Amino acid sequence: MKKHIHQWKVWSRTDKETVFHCDCKALRSRQTTPAEKARIKKQSRDFDHNCELQNRVCHEFERKFMAWKTETCKIGKAKPMKFTSQVGWKWSGYELMERIYKWAKKYPEDVIICGIDDTHFASSDIVFVLHRIKRRLWGTSCYVITQCDGIPPKEFFMYPGHREGIQEALAKMARYRPMGI
């Protein structure tokens, strides 16, 4: 029988330990080297930086237009932890729409506003906020803002795959001419 020679592949890596595995299910581990440690650090820094970059405009939108509350939570003797959660919106209806138009001028590439009608037939908006880095799109936060005061906006999120589906639906609708024209 031919002798099996392990083919080691990296299975997992932390600051301390790197584990290798072979297809024969054998495992071995060794200390993570300083060079590998530095690479992990850089990757995690890049990841954080990219997250911040791609969510930058949306985070500004959330800070500006949504209402937040910060609570402190203390469990036993542990240091108290602060966490912030959304508790609604600072404005609604026409006032919110107007404020968003004004803000969106800062980000002509990242914020797209389309007109729709709400259930009261009042002109309303759907606001798309892109999460992107240069020409690469991670996804789009979407907000339906009705003109009627006091109705909180509705939110949803689109990954590029969702966008494709919606685009197909819109293309189907575009085959028909608007009535009365």
Ligand SMILES: [Zn+2]
């Ligand atoms: Zn093996």
